[in-house]
Amino acid sequence: MELRKLTIDDYEACMALSEYAFQFKLTEDQLERRRQEFAKHNVLGVYADGQVGAKLQIIPFQTYIHGRSFEMGGIAGVATWxxxxxxxxxxxxxxxxxxxxxRNKQSVSFLHPFSFSFYRKYGWETYVEYKKYKMSSSELPAKQLTPGTIKRGNTELVELKQVYDAYAARYNGTLNRDDAWWENSVYVKKGSQRAVYYDEAGVPQGYVLYDVKESKFTIGEFIHLNEESRRGLWTFIANHDSMIDEVTLQAPASDMLTFQLDNPRIGQEVVPYFMARIVSVEQFISQYPFASQDSPVQIWLDVEDAYAPWNEGVWELNVAMNGTASIWKKAKSDGEGQLNQPIRLSIQTLSAVLMGYRRPAEMAQISRLEGPVSAIQALEKAVPKRETYLLDFF
Known part of the structure; x- marks a missing residue:
């Protein structure tokens, strides 16, 4: 087995493996578009018998975490003959x-698993789920008058980005999209139709990307910055009631659509989605905006990470009153007494906690982290609360 970085010369071999493993066939235009993307990714492979026997790619992304943008490595295209x-x-x-x-300072990594248990072995953990809705046209929210207007058609990208960025920064784990991702992924996968809601001042406050085919209204992306835009967009969708029988969409796990319906008994499913992994404890926590504190806090973390040994060990975490953090690795023998007893946890648990998917106290209840009650309470107070969400796929 020979591990190596792959180059553009390996592109055809990699695509042949992907088409076989994931059972799809690309057109010539799609192959050329993928070639351009391939050149921008960090593609790793195993060579055996003179050919690419297995491979994966690392896609460079940025993700929002507590309103800040973190460098993220997206693992995709994992395949073996x-x-x-x-x-x-x-x-x-x-x-x-x-x-x-x-090495590339991508302090966190996401992937979409074929098996959650498989990738847990290597340090990734579930970080997000979403609600999937399916309803008939008769079950749609009631039409309501709103002061704004809807414009349908080829909206300028700058306006969609303005709305998306404001929305995405409210969650942990959303992508900070660049123009290329909008053009090559969002527009391609989310629907051929666009409609934007503008308030009375003409400022975009929400949008929907969708398709209407065979009496089905398929929503690829539904974004609203306030209740007014939510109502306006649902009224726009409901105005298709003579054309459609069914509407489908996804929303954050905390979404309250069913509570706002006359009949909440619509089709809904909670779907576990992507996994996350802290790549570098030191780099990630140094960037991480903790909650403001009444006084400085010191917490020791004993982290287990078999596949990233630079994370393994006891870390001293100091959180200042303004929420900024410093962290450095300590020897396990350092310190005496209860105050310096560490919280013991795996990299999977730490990732789930700091992404905001699960609270420290919840993980302590199921023995996913262990340590002094005072230290767990300090960590609970230090980690801000923010819901996770991801609208994209890779």
Whole structure:
């Protein structure tokens, strides 16, 4: 087995493997578009018998966490030819990918798992879920008059970005999208139709990306910055009632749509979605905006991380009153007494907690972290509350 970075010369071999493993076939135009994307990604592979036997790619992204933008490595396209499976090659690639992301200062990584249990072994953990709705046209929210206006058609990207960025920054784990991602992913995957809600001052406050085909209104993205724009967009959708029988969409896990319906018994499902992993404890926490404190706080964290040894060990975390943090690794023998007893937890648990998906107290209840009650309470107070969400796929 030979682990190496792949180049554009390996593109055809990688695409052949992807098409086989994920059972799709690309057109010539799609292959050329993928070639351009391939050149921008960090692609790692295993060579065997003179060919690419397994591979994955690291897509450079930025993600919002508590309103700040973090460098994120998106793991995608993990595939192995069937004759080379069960040899531990993917484990080797993931370890190599962690080393690459650490070198490139990508302090956190996301991926969409084929198996949650498989990627948990390597340090990733569930960080987001969403609600999936399905309703008939008769079950839609009631039409309501709003002071703003709807404009349908090819809206300027700058206006969609303005609304999306304000919305996405409210959550942890959303993508900070660049123009290329909008053009090559959002527009391609989210629907061919666009409608934007503008308030009385003409400022965009929400939008919907959608398709209407075969009496189905399929919403690829529904974004609203306030209740007015939410009502305006739902009224726009409801005005299609003579054309459609069914509406589908996704929303954050905390969404209250059913509470606002006359009949809340619509089709809904909570879907576990992506996984996250802290790549570098030191870099991630140094950037992390903790909650403001009444006085400085010191917490010791004993982190287990078998696949990223630079994270393994006891860390001293100091949170200032303004929420800024400093962290450095300590020897386990340092310090005496209850005040310096560490919270013991895995990198998976730490990732879920700091992403905001689960609270420290919740994880302590199920023994996913252990330590002095006072230290767990201090961590509970220090980690801000913010919901996770992700509208994209890669």
């Amino acid at each position: 069937p004759e080379y499976r069960r040899k531990g090659w993917v484990a080797g690639l993931l370890k190599y990918a962690l080393e690459e992301m650490n």
